[in-house]
Amino acid sequence: MPALHLVNVTLEYPDGESTLKALDGVNLRVDPGSFCGLVGPSGSGKSSLLAVAATLVRPSSGIVSIDGTDTTGLTDAELTSLRREKIGVVFQQPNLLPSLTAVEQLIISHHFSGKPAAAARRRAAELLDVVGLGPSLNKRPHQLSGGQRQRVNIARALMGQPRVLLVDEPTAALDHERSQEIVQLLRRVTDEFETATVMVTHDTEFLPLTDSVATMRDGRLSVPALTEAGIKG
Numbered sequence: 001m002p003a004l005h006l007v008n009v010t011l012e013y014p015d016g017e018s019t020l021k022a023l024d025g026v027n028l029r030v031d032p033g034s035f036c037g038l039v040g041p042s043g044s045g046k047s048s049l050l051a052v053a054a055t056l057v058r059p060s061s062g063i064v065s066i067d068g069t070d071t072t073g074l075t076d077a078e079l080t081s082l083r084r085e086k087i088g089v090v091f092q093q094p095n096l097l098p099s100l101t102a103v104e105q106l107i108i109s110h111h112f113s114g115k116p117a118a119a120a121r122r123r124a125a126e127l128l129d130v131v132g133l134g135p136s137l138n139k140r141p142h143q144l145s146g147g148q149r150q151r152v153n154i155a156r157a158l159m160g161q162p163r164v165l166l167v168d169e170p171t172a173a174l175d176h177e178r179s180q181e182i183v184q185l186l187r188r189v190t191d192e193f194e195t196a197t198v199m200v201t202h203d204t205e206f207l208p209l210t211d212s213v214a215t216m217r218d219g220r221l222s223v224p225a226l227t228e229a230g231i232k233g
């Protein structure tokens, strides 16, 4: 079963007298443990696809399924809870709170989920270990490098044990070596946590670390036919 499944998804924005199709009949299926690269020119709809897959924006038509659940009929409250449990999002900028330590950045994101604080702290420490920041869990953002801040960002996205991990340009602010390390980390996380991972990127040199590459153009997505990794359009 795909962890992320988009079927004939369209997203329209008003554009003067007419409408602009940011997404135009998009089909995408990503199975657990698959890492999908998403490329395409500026304005082609990549961020729109991530926003719809993250259930932050409802499509104009089509179906978005997360871990077998069709999200179409869900209320906003149900979507919020599904997102918290099943979807991790990593934005380009880590958006860490300056006054909090690395471990607190992870815990605060789960503050309202009703889980016991001790369990959240334990999971946060484990995840920081996974991303290689075990020794830095009490450091604040200004004491961390750009690459380390992005690692905190990735660890934070894993707090809810997501089935789907959506990553927007994670290497945009990093040098070549740090960029490579971040994409390698996303590959490892995808394998270890069996997330269905979609990463928007301009860095085509890291695409060999993914299982499949989908290309966006004018709101339309082209994906390779079925690959061994189980991604198909």
Ligand SMILES: Nc1ncnc2c1ncn2[C@@H]1O[C@H](COP(=O)(O)OP(=O)(O)OP(=O)(O)O)[C@@H](O)[C@H]1O
Binding pocket: 013, 014, 020, 021, 022, 040, 041, 042, 043, 044, 045, 046, 047, 048, 049, 216
């Ligand atoms: N909130 C919005 N209202 C109206 N139009 C929008 C909105 N968000 C995006 N668009 C339009 O939808 C199209 C797709 O935009 P989107 O940001 O998804 O592309 P992108 O491929 O992510 O671009 P970039 O690589 O520059 O981030 C563009 O024409 C954009 O102007």
